[in-house]
Amino acid sequence: MNSLTGINPAVKQMFDRLDNFGFGFEDQFNLLNKINDSWLSSTSYPPYNIKRNGNLSTIEIALAGFSKEDILIVVKNNTLTVSGDKKESSTEPHEIISRGIASRKFVRIFALSDKTKVSKASMINGMLTITIEKITSEEDKEISVPID
Numbered sequence: 001m002n003s004l005t006g007i008n009p010a011v012k013q014m015f016d017r018l019d020n021f022g023f024g025f026e027d028q029f030n031l032l033n034k035i036n037d038s039w040l041s042s043t044s045y046p047p048y049n050i051k052r053n054g055n056l057s058t059i060e061i062a063l064a065g066f067s068k069e070d071i072l073i074v075v076k077n078n079t080l081t082v083s084g085d086k087k088e089s090s091t092e093p094h095e096i097i098s099r100g101i102a103s104r105k106f107v108r109i110f111a112l113s114d115k116t117k118v119s120k121a122s123m124i125n126g127m128l129t130i131t132i133e134k135i136t137s138e139e140d141k142e143i144s145v146p147i148d
Contacts, residue, residue: 046084046106055134056119059110064126065101071128075118080110082128 048061059080063071066084074081086103112118112132119133 045102045104046108048108055136057116057132057134059130059132061108061128061130062126063123063128065103066123066126066128068123071123073118073121073130075112078112078114080112080118080130080132081107082110082130083107 046061046063048059051058051060059082061082063084066086070084070086072081072083072085074083083106085105115135115137116132117135119131121128121130123129
């Protein structure tokens with residue numbers, strides 16, 4: 001797979017034999033590499049759940065102490081990036097003695113396939129919910145190929 005540039009060597013090695021079975025999967029390999037890099041560099045903050053119900057998947061991210069103005073959600077190049085940066089209020093009337101609710105900066109990255117789209121996001125009681133919809137197109141349906 002000479003056309004796979006920038007691929008983690010371990011990931012590339014896992015898929016080298018697939019050359020015999022398919023064509024045009026370079027984008028999927030790049031996506032798998034992105035997932036691998038994200039997984040290796042990720043922390044456990046903020047915690048999240050992923051749920052699936054039919055063609056809908058939901059990512060729930062626990063963000064106690066953050067408001068929706070502190071959160072940025074960006075979808076680009078099959079990557080969903082959720083980041084947060086809580087601005088400290090200088091008008092706080094009291095001093096915080098002990099901080100048990102984390103409010104540090106964060107970035108969470110999720111890889112998306114070509115056949116998904118982020119359809120909505122909401123923030124209720126410190127829980128950010130992002131809905132991802134699986135798209136089924138005419139191209140995905142089985143067809144018979146006539147022989148000339």
